[in-house]
Amino acid sequence: MIMPAPRNFLPGKRTSSNMSEWQIPLSDLDYGPEELSAVQRVVQSRWLSMGPEVQAFEREFCRNAADETRLAVANATAGLHLALLALKIGPGDEVIQPALNFVAAANMTVALGATRSSPTSSAWPSPPSTRCTLPG
Numbered sequence: 464m465i466m467p468a469p470r471n472f473l474p475g476k477r478t479s480s481n482m483s484e485w486q487i488p489l490s491d492l493d494y495g496p497e498e499l500s501a502v503q504r505v506v507q508s509r510w511l512s513m514g515p516e517v518q519a520f521e522r523e524f525c526r527n528a529a530d531e532t533r534l535a536v537a538n539a540t541a542g543l544h545l546a547l548l549a550l551k552i553g554p555g556d557e558v559i560q561p562a563l564n565f566v567a568a569a570n571m572t573v574a575l576g577a578t579r580s581s582p583t584s585s586a587w588p589s590p591p592s593t594r595c596t597l598p599g
Contacts, residue, residue, distance in 0.1 A: 512537060540567040544574070547595075552577050556594040568597050 505516050517535050525533050536542045552558060554576035560568045562581045572579045577594070 540571065543567060543597075544571045547571055547575055547577075550595055552594050555592060557592040559593055559596040561598075564597070572597075 501516070505511065505514070508514055508516065510516070521533060521535050524535075536545065547558070552572070552575050556577040557580050558568075558572045558577050559580055559582050560572070569579045578592075580593075582596070
């Protein structure tokens with residue numbers, strides 16, 4: 464597949480994206496009757512987050528896990544925040560993360576008062592202030 468040529472950007476001129484021009488599939492969606500039924504249950508319950516479907520998911524997930532300390536979160540940023548809190552990351556701690564990474568990792572590190580640093584060979588082994596390393 465061929466991606467369309469980039470549009471020229473003109474300051475002050477609004478541009479819009481036409482999805483029919485997009486040529487690179489981001490995923491191969493294969494929805495069936497079960498997924499449609501699940502979406503309908505969520506919409507009919509009037510709970511788009513939290514609610515009975517999320518509670519059922521958490522219960523089922525815990526049944527398949529070694530313990531019952533699991534919960535669903537809205538997104539990976541919230542999950543990362545909880546993970547760093549569970550590790551007691553805070554002021555004075557260093558969290559190593561790749562320089563090229565999604566901004567949420569740096570945001571959560573800074574929000575907890577820790578210092579974000581990039582991995583360097585000159586800092587090996589890691590200093591005692593390094594509490595964790597986040598993958599890219």
